[in-house]
Amino acid sequence: MIHRIKLLLALVQELGTALTPETLQRLLFLFCKEYIEHNHYYEFLMLSSGPHSLQAEADLGYLVHKGYLVRHEGCFIATDKKRTATDLDFFEKIGIQKLKKVWANKSAEEIKAYVVDRYPVPPMPQIEGHALFTIGYEGRSPEAYINLLLDNGVKLLCDVRRNPLSKKFGFSKSELAKNLPLVGTAYLHMPELGIASEERQTLQTDADYHALFMKYEETTLAQRGDKLTELQNLLTQFGRIAITCFEADVHHCHRNRVARAMPNIPNFQAKIVHL
Numbered sequence: 676m677i678h679r680i681k682l683l684l685a686l687v688q689e690l691g692t693a694l695t696p697e698t699l700q701r702l703l704f705l706f707c708k709e710y711i712e713h714n715h716y717y718e719f720l721m722l723s724s725g726p727h728s729l730q731a732e733a734d735l736g737y738l739v740h741k742g743y744l745v746r747h748e749g750c751f752i753a754t755d756k757k758r759t760a761t762d763l764d765f766f767e768k769i770g771i772q773k774l775k776k777v778w779a780n781k782s783a784e785e786i787k788a789y790v791v792d793r794y795p796v797p798p799m800p801q802i803e804g805h806a807l808f809t810i811g812y813e814g815r816s817p818e819a820y821i822n823l824l825l826d827n828g829v830k831l832l833c834d835v836r837r838n839p840l841s842k843k844f845g846f847s848k849s850e851l852a853k854n855l856p857l858v859g860t861a862y863l864h865m866p867e868l869g870i871a872s873e874e875r876q877t878l879q880t881d882a883d884y885h886a887l888f889m890k891y892e893e894t895t896l897a898q899r900g901d902k903l904t905e906l907q908n909l910l911t912q913f914g915r916i917a918i919t920c921f922e923a924d925v926h927h928c929h930r931n932r933v934a935r936a937m938p939n940i941p942n943f944q945a946k947i948v949h950l
Contacts, residue, residue: 679716679717679730679734680734680737680738681759681762681763682716682763682767682771683703683716683731683734683735683738684738684743684744684753684755684759685758685759685760685762685763685767685771686699686702686703686706686771686774687699687738687744687751687752687753688753688755688758688759688760689758689760689771689772689775690702690775690778690779691753691779692779693747693748693750693751693752694750694751695749695750695751695783696732696735696749696751697724697725697783697787698783698786698787699735699751700719700725700726700727700728700731700732701725701726701786701787701790702774702778702786703717703728703731704717704719704725704726704728704790704794705774705778705786705790706770706771706774707719708794709774710770710771710773710774711766711767711770712766717730717731717818718730718816718818718819718822719818720818720821720822720857720858721794721796721797722796722857722858723796725787725790725791726790726794727857728818729817729818729844729845729854730816730817730818730844730845733844735751739751742754742755743755799825799828799859800825800826800827800828801828802827802828802915804914804945804946805910805911805914805915805944805945805946806827806828806914806915806945806946806947806948807906807910807916807917807918807934807937807945807946807947807948808824808827808829808915808916808917808918808947808948808949808950809917809918809919809925809928809930809931809933809934809947809948809949809950810823810824810917810918810919810949810950811919811920811921811922811923811924811925811928811930812841812843812846812919812921813921813922813923814923815923816845817844817845817846817850817854820845820846821854821855821858821860823950824855824858824860824917825858825860827915827917827948827950828914828915829860829915829916829917830859830860830861830913830914830915830916831860831861831862831863831909831913831915831916831917832851832855832860832861832862832863832916832917832918832919833863833864833865833906833909833916833917833918833919834848834851834862834863834864834865834918834919834920835865835866835868835869835918835919835920835929835930835933836864836866836869836919836920836921837866837869837870837871837872838866838869838872839851839864839866841921846921848862848864852864861913863909865902865905865906865918867895867899867902868895868896868899868902868918868929868933869929870887870891870895870929874887875887878927881926884926884927887929888929888931888932891929891932892932892936896932896933896936900940903933903936903937903939903940904940906918906933906937906940907937907940907941907942907943910943910945911942917950918930918933918934925949931949934947934949
């Protein structure tokens with residue numbers, strides 16, 4: 676079991692009570708914010724229902740699947756009698772015990788009230804002006820990725836991968852389509868603007884990337900002007916949209932060529948920003 680999940684299991688065990696998903700997320704959030712100096716465990720989305728870690732949600736599902744936790748009447752209950760906390764380091768143990776001392780006997784409503792008061796949900800940014808963003812998810816957690824979209828007022832994410840599957844948690848089509856609406860962002864898959872994965876497998880040098888993207892401009896972009904026009908119409912409708920693929924470096928991703936082609940579409944007036 677990876678260390679992050681051990682810490683999550685230890686937290687449930689040490690609190691020693693049935694916890695709703697919302698209360699557990701709030702307590703985990705407080706641990707990461709107030710009871711450990713260097714949080715490298717979980718990141719969070721600040722939803723109207725409270726702080727929420729997509730990774731923690733998945734990890735809890737894993738713990739239930741493996742039998743370390745059970746769900747009873749909507750609550751998580753630890754089943755393993757072995758104290759997982761013994762596998763944690765000194766500072767993690769101390770942090771959990773401090774959290775337990777303050778919050779173990781508090782009601783769910785008291786925990787919620789504290790979190791709401793101390794960490795209010797930030798207002799949605801009111802950003803004027805149309806903008807077309809490009810963003811890659813390489814090296815980013817799903818929470819950091821979604822928060823970056825929120826910070827820039829993105830209302831629609833257009834996925835320009837041909838095959839929208841990912842080994843990286845949180846970035847397959849089904850996961851994005853499920854999680855983005857939680858923060859009020861729509862999702863649309865546009866496979867017609869993608870590049871077949873086999874065409875990318877031998878890329879090594881900048882010259883290789885340049886040759887591939889020149890071919891992409893001469894074929895896909897030249898033939899699918901209808902999809903570029905659709906992007907322009909979506910930009911008019913939503914105001915601020917982003918196109919996404921995997922690569923962190925926009926110069927190694929075809930989304931850069933999509934963005935470069937957009938000013939040629941009639942009535943395109945948005946600024947282009949690479950996140």
